[in-house]
Amino acid sequence: MTAADGRPTQDERVPDGERAIPGGPPVTERRPSVTERRLHPVTPLRRAWAPVALLAGWAAHDPDQAQRQLSRLTTTALLLALAIVVPAAALYGFLSWWFTHYAVTDTELRIRTGLLFRRTAHIRLERIQAVDVTRPLLARIAGVAKLKLDVIGTAKKDELAFLGEDHARALRAELLARAAGFAPRTAHEVGEAPARVLVRVPARDIAVSLLLVGATWGSLASALVVPPLVWLATHSLWTTLAVAVPLVGGAVTGSAGRFAGAYDWTLSESPDGLRIDRGLLDRTHETVPPGRVQTVRITEPLLWRRRGWVRVGLDVAGSSNSLLLPVAPREVAESVIARVLPEAAVPDAAALLRPPRRAGWCAPVRWRAYGFTVTETVFAARHGLLRRRLALAPHAKVQSVRLTQGPWRRLWGVADVHVDTGANRTVTARLRDAGEAAWLLAAQADRSRTGRGAARPDRWMARGPSAAGPDQDG
Amino acid sequence: METGSPEDGRAAGGEAGVEPVWNALPPGLLRMRRLLLVVWLGLLALVAGLVPGLVAGAAWSALALALMAWGWVLLGRNWRSWRYAERADDLLISRGVLWREETVVPYGRMQLVEVTSGPVERHFGLATVQLHTAAATTDATIPGLDPAEAERLRDRLTELGEARSAGL
Numbered sequence: 001m002t003a004a005d006g007r008p009t010q011d012e013r014v015p016d017g018e019r020a021i022p023g024g025p026p027v028t029e030r031r032p033s034v035t036e037r038r039l040h041p042v043t044p045l046r047r048a049w050a051p052v053a054l055l056a057g058w059a060a061h062d063p064d065q066a067q068r069q070l071s072r073l074t075t076t077a078l079l080l081a082l083a084i085v086v087p088a089a090a091l092y093g094f095l096s097w098w099f100t101h102y103a104v105t106d107t108e109l110r111i112r113t114g115l116l117f118r119r120t121a122h123i124r125l126e127r128i129q130a131v132d133v134t135r136p137l138l139a140r141i142a143g144v145a146k147l148k149l150d151v152i153g154t155a156k157k158d159e160l161a162f163l164g165e166d167h168a169r170a171l172r173a174e175l176l177a178r179a180a181g182f183a184p185r186t187a188h189e190v191g192e193a194p195a196r197v198l199v200r201v202p203a204r205d206i207a208v209s210l211l212l213v214g215a216t217w218g219s220l221a222s223a224l225v226v227p228p229l230v231w232l233a234t235h236s237l238w239t240t241l242a243v244a245v246p247l248v249g250g251a252v253t254g255s256a257g258r259f260a261g262a263y264d265w266t267l268s269e270s271p272d273g274l275r276i277d278r279g280l281l282d283r284t285h286e287t288v289p290p291g292r293v294q295t296v297r298i299t300e301p302l303l304w305r306r307r308g309w310v311r312v313g314l315d316v317a318g319s320s321n322s323l324l325l326p327v328a329p330r331e332v333a334e335s336v337i338a339r340v341l342p343e344a345a346v347p348d349a350a351a352l353l354r355p356p357r358r359a360g361w362c363a364p365v366r367w368r369a370y371g372f373t374v375t376e377t378v379f380a381a382r383h384g385l386l387r388r389r390l391a392l393a394p395h396a397k398v399q400s401v402r403l404t405q406g407p408w409r410r411l412w413g414v415a416d417v418h419v420d421t422g423a424n425r426t427v428t429a430r431l432r433d434a435g436e437a438a439w440l441l442a443a444q445a446d447r448s449r450t451g452r453g454a455a456r457p458d459r460w461m462a463r464g465p466s467a468a469g470p471d472q473d474g
Numbered sequence: 475m476e477t478g479s480p481e482d483g484r485a486a487g488g489e490a491g492v493e494p495v496w497n498a499l500p501p502g503l504l505r506m507r508r509l510l511l512v513v514w515l516g517l518l519a520l521v522a523g524l525v526p527g528l529v530a531g532a533a534w535s536a537l538a539l540a541l542m543a544w545g546w547v548l549l550g551r552n553w554r555s556w557r558y559a560e561r562a563d564d565l566l567i568s569r570g571v572l573w574r575e576e577t578v579v580p581y582g583r584m585q586l587v588e589v590t591s592g593p594v595e596r597h598f599g600l601a602t603v604q605l606h607t608a609a610a611t612t613d614a615t616i617p618g619l620d621p622a623e624a625e626r627l628r629d630r631l632t633e634l635g636e637a638r639s640a641g642l
Binding site for chain 1: 576
């Protein structure tokens with residue numbers, strides 16, 4: 001995948017018949033082949049709703065024609081269609097389940113799938129950025145779970161859905177143990193690392209925090225106000241429905257959905273990294289191994305300020321979740337951030353350097369909210385007048401540094417410095433003095449180059465030079 | 475580890491204290507862009523001047539010619555603004571006249587180096603080197619290089635990237 005992947009010592013350990021090292025014989029016969037396993041037998045049913053949804057969508061999209069078509073159908077035609085469609089769908093579901101295998105080797109998770117178009121995904125374990133185990137409501141009833149490894153470049157289809165619940169938990173523990181660098185033979189027995197709860201967010205706080213966000217009220221108000229207005233203007237049922245359904249849906253997901261998603265938000269710490277458990281109906285679990293966090297963001301909406309609440313986001317490369325704490329008092333959030341980014345203290349608001357006064361010509365009012373600082377370990381920048389947002393990027397995670405300056409900024413002698421991190425999140429120090437920005441660019445490039453030296457190896461539990469060596473800078 | 479920018483990089487303006495060895499782009503790129511400009515705008519001027527029915531043909535073709543002259547100067551300025559420097563541990567790319575942009579990519583963060591050359595570029599003997607890091611926002615492209623220089627740069631970047639590999 002990358003230049004960093006060239007690790008001959010580990011490649012040789014792959015007991016994998018399919019990988020032939022160029023220039024050498026395949027290393028197969030010496031070791032027993034890896035046991036391949038199938039997913040949980042309930043898996044074929046996961047797509048059962050799809051044809052129904054397709055029909056419903058078609059009917060909703062073009063209701064008049066749907067009615068005409070339905071009235072033309074006779075009972076025999078309907079039965080005939082059912083007799084063809086249902087077995088065909090069942091056969092497809094069964095075959096796609098039958099042809100999907102996965103296997104855990106010493107260095108990778110291998111998912112082999114595809115009936116006509118074969119596809120094998122090799123996911124390297126030391127590249128794991130996070131492990132997610134999700135249990136949607138129906139899956140919880142059936143006692144199964146989805147397991148997904150977040151690695152850069154993995155697609156949605158690279159998840160293991162579904163596995164038995166206990167099996168998913170055991171597999172997660174095993175994958176993490178192997179990724180951490182435990183010896184292959186003992187990885188089975190290591191089991192789940194003990195976790196210590198750091199924060200459990202009370203349901204009341206989540207509800208109140210959602211009520212104190214303008215977006216919630218905005219979506220609720222628009223869902224209540226707009227459809228009646230459309231009805232008054234057009235007197236067309238379908239138009240009103242077409243407007244009302246997305247609005248109401250948005251309002252529900254924006255309020256109740258977010259509440260349910262954040263319900264019982266538990267953040268715990270274990271040697272395997274950070275664990276996030278959350279959800280009322282759909283339970284989600286995420287484990288972020290140490291040293292995977294690319295940026296941390298602290299958001300402070302206007303109405304939360306009086307209560308001293310903040311929302312903490314975190315970005316992990318390849319992961320879809322970007323929330324660490326939906327709501328927490330500032331002190332709690334800062335103590336959690338100290339765990340996520342070791343040795344990094346959240347800089348004080350007073351410690352942030354503000355842009356020069358003339359920057360007001362470039363961003364009339366907003367410039368007052370801009371601020372930035374550099375500490376030993378992080379690059380921090382703040383923006384947002386009403387909703388204050390502070391983003392922290394550890395020096396060790398910086399991928400590139402850029403300085404940009406347009407003509408108007410040049411006139412006022414200011415420039416922006418962008419710091420790009422691996423999770424495609426850019427932290428920007430806005431409207432710095434041009435000379436300072438040029439110096440900052442050089443200094444930041446230097447810091448991010450040397451920052452990696454102190455970082456932990458990808459295999460966080462591994463000891464000794466062989467595991468840590470290739471990842472050290474120099 | 476040696477660094478191209480030691481602590482005296484603090485000098486005001488940054489570049490003043492540690493002037494790296496800047497490379498400019500070869501003139502081939504400028505020639506290609508100017509030729510393309512002349513061809514397309516010349517065609518436009520011809521069409522505007524000759525095809526009847528268009529409003530005041532001569533004025534329109536004069537406008538196209540004026541655009542051509544302006545573009546000629548603009549391309550020259552833009553071409554002159556492009557420069558790159560290989561320092562001990564990172565690559566510097568600086569470009570833009572009105573919208574200036576300066577990018578620093580540490581070699582260790584390089585995931586992939588790409589050398590591309592389209593049909594027009596190939597005809598003029600040019601190649602583009604593009605660096606990719608794990609951040610998609612990293613925009614480190616050097617256009618219009620000599621193919622030999624592009625390959626040298628690619629090999630050197632790959633080699634340095636391997637030696638200093640830092641991953642994510």
